[in-house]
Amino acid sequence: MRSGEKRQDPLRIAIIEPEAAGGLAHFSFQLAGGLTECGAKVDLLAAKGHELADEPRDFEMHEVLRLWNKFETVPKGGAARRLRSIVRPIRRLRRGIRYYFEWLILTRRIIALKPDVVFFPTVRFPSVYWFARMMKRRGIRLTQVCHEFQNREKTGASLLSRWMRQRIYETFDPIFFLAESAKSEFEERFGCREATRLIPHGPQMLFKATDADARDVERYFGLERGARLVLFFGVLRPSKGVSDLVDAWPLVDAEPKPVLLVAGHPAKTFDLSGLERQIEERADGSRIVLRHEYIPNSLVGPLLSRAEVVVFPYRTAAASGALSAAQSLGRPVVVTSVGGLAECVGDGETGLVVPAGSAEELARAITRLLDDPESAERMGRQGQLIAVKERSWKMVARRVLDALEA
Structure with a gap:
């Protein structure tokens, strides 16, 4: 031709x-x-x-x-x-x-x-x-x-x-x-x-959610009914900074106290035992739940929709399908300023962007969204509009x- x-x-x-x-x-x-x-x-x-x-x-x-x-x-x-x-x-x-x-x-x-x-x-x-x-x-x-x-x-x-x-x-x-x-x-x-x-x-258009699914999520992950939820979702890899998020969690100052759920299958290079020990050391009231498994598709949409904030504390990245899924469902997000994450999130417009590796900045951003749910939902809706339409x-x-x- x-x-x-x-x-x-x-x-x-x-x-x-x-x-x-x-x-x-x-x-x-x-x-x-x-x-x-x-x-x-x-x-x-x-x-x-x-x-x-x-x-x-x-x-x-x-x-x-x-x-x-x-x-x-x-x-x-x-x-x-x-x-x-x-x-x-x-x-x-x-x-x-x-x-x-x-x-x-x-x-x-x-x-x-x-x-x-x-x-x-x-x-x-x-x-x-x-x-x-x-x-x-x-x-x-x-x-x-x-x-x-x-x-x-x-x-x-x-x-x-x-x-x-x-x-x-x-x-x-x-x-x-x-x-x-x-x-x-x-x-x-x-x-x-x-x-x-x-x-x-x-956009991630395969996952749907309804309000009726929230209780299914709570039962599956052992969450208290109506508990505030902050979520990390995706394959667990060293490069994704999950340990940074666990370090940041005691510094999150929001009431009522939220639960942090870390949900995803661990890659073979991931130190799962090390993460479990780290969480045990933070167990004094910090409320962290770890589910190291592949999350069924039927639960992904309800899980993301149930979260008040979805966090991506990556240390390095090219792009993130999990971020696309969260934005497609209109969830407020906190991401680190690495790779393609910051390119997909307008700081203060469609989510919050923080430096990688900073527990203090990560905790401050999570707290900000939890303390101002109206602004958080506005950011989530704007991110969804861009993801689905643009x-x-x-x-x-x-x-x-x-x-x-x-």
Whole structure:
């Protein structure tokens, strides 16, 4: 197709999503819907047991990847956790072999579909570079929504790993980012400036809530009826600053005293035992509840809506699907001034922004919203308006298609 010439047939797009649950799976599902609404023909190639498989949709969904559950139940006892860490190398080897063969089958499936464009998932393992090359050689254009391009939980990588990661990013054209700061950081590290594009994070439209659901939330999490609730929600990672929030909690000065609920599945790099000890040390009236598990979709909307304030005390970040979900449901938020978080929250307009790592500033912001519920609700409503109206999935998809058709 010549430059400036409008294509007549719909763009055929394949989206690879190896995760069966969680924020990335939700993002890919809703992006596929937006692209379809804008006229593209979309195939979503997903993991077996995808939690949205029964949701209504206008695109094709193929559950083809037989991988593993990212949100496995975490053992409660210390001995069970130690045993799990001992067998982890064997499990990683088995999973690595399975990952290779699943990607080989997937690549052949994609080549048979003959799409115009393939959306690659987040690059967890640089070895997928070889499969990207196979697709590229068949004339398939590759692109990606880059949620993350670095491991924020550990440093260091082999020369081969860095080389493959560089090469795979060079195969994407264009490559989309959800925050200007992430885009700039990527360009600084990998170059590829001519290929980078900026799009907003679409709203989380899968979660709904009604007033009748509030009691279900209280029963599930063991909360007192009508208790004031401040919430941290999302995967527990070292980079998300949960310990900073626990340190800040005794400094929150609001009446009636609220409860802090930390709810989310711990990543393998997260020190869950350390957090449990930290909470025990703060147990003298500070009212902290920890639920280290994957929260069912049916409870996410009611949980977020039940919270008076949702807090994102991250130490580093590119973007946040949990923040998008909170804003989409009109919740007042406190975020730290890192990465894309501050780009999505207007300080004093759609939430409050504080420096990362400051327990005092975090506590002060939480207290401010709790003490002024009218202003807090106004900020929440304004954030919801921007998330739903100005960052709609149709608008996100239109920007993506404009870049692909340019």
